[in-house]
Amino acid sequence: MKQTTSIRRARKRLFIGLISGTCFVFCLFLASLWIVPFIGLENIHPAASWILGGLVLALLSLVCVAYWGLFLNIITHKPVPGSRRFRGLTIKLFLPVMVLLGRALKIEKENIMLSFVSVNNELVQAEAGRYKPEDILLLMPHCLQNSKCDRRLTYDINNCNRCGKCPIAGLLDLHDKYGVNLAVATGGTIARRIVVQMRPRMIIAVACYRDLASGIQDTFPLPVFGVLNERPHGPCLDTTVAHPLLEEALHRFLQPKYLKGMTSGLGKTISTAQGTRL
Structure with missing residues (x-):
């Protein structure tokens, strides 16, 4: 700590x-x-x-x-x-x-x-307020998907069969639990298209430091909360993300009425949690 x-x-x-x-x-x-x-x-x-x-x-x-x-x-x-x-x-x-x-x-x-x-x-x-689930977008990089998986998730995240071999299954669990939007992008152009189509008011993005910095610049004035991915196999290959960090972010930015009856059980503040990655 x-x-x-x-x-x-x-x-x-x-x-x-x-x-x-x-x-x-x-x-x-x-x-x-x-x-x-x-x-x-x-x-x-x-x-x-x-x-x-x-x-x-x-x-x-x-x-x-x-x-x-x-x-x-x-x-x-x-x-x-x-x-x-x-x-x-x-x-x-x-x-x-x-x-x-x-x-x-x-x-x-x-x-x-x-x-x-x-x-x-x-x-x-x-500066950011609290939002309805439909106003929040979880924007993920395609490198979170298992490199051996042949499912196309870029245009429909529900194509995932939730085998548990990559973090996507856990992200879908967060999507189901909180009702927020979830999308996977293969690059900056696709990410910008997703943002234009979904028109979120708040973005929680996962990427490497370079893509996060450029994404924050590209989407301004939309507020973007960035979470670094983990790269145990090097950049852009079978990366991972700590789901508790994303859940803590959702607890910070979702309106309280959408969190009633839910307990994260994480025991950390969001600032402390993000510090372990940033």
Whole structure:
């Protein structure tokens, strides 16, 4: 438990450190837009440099407000006004620069993506509400299916005969128990098509860190809670997933009336459970 907590804290520190550096880079860049042409702009109009300065100052303020809002959201685990916009800025603006900054600092991309997914989960938990079962989609990668199985599950999950040789049977049990949607995707294009067709309000996705990070970006502003798959045989081959993590997520995001009479018996909070994978 202590090791899990320390790993989670280390990844938070990495994320905060990178996003702090990213914010500094943005501020430095925006400030240069004001300083560099300052002298030349006066030749165009006496007030031109001040107008540009005002615009740059407004952008600087926006970046700083977004950074501190995101920082407080991460530290306090509570939503702050505009938290959804802060998550959007992280996904669309900060993350690409964080990857470039991490590369310059020789930080492995995997660690950056893992920290991003972990923090995204906490932001989603803070901002997301509770939903009806039909509004939640469990989106799974095809590599969970046994590689020797000849059943096609991408277009109809019910083609599974529940032999128990892969995690799909347990996922169908969760689907039956809670009434949520369940789908298997073979890649990003199919996953996006499934999301468009089903139109969920909340997605609980299982994938590797790379696919989770790209999926979170692709589906924004939809809230996506990510759970890492386990890869005992290497990437994209007979992977597994811890069903208790998914059930804990369902208990967090389902409306209470759909959980009456159900007990998970897991004895862990969702944040602790997700820390064992993220």
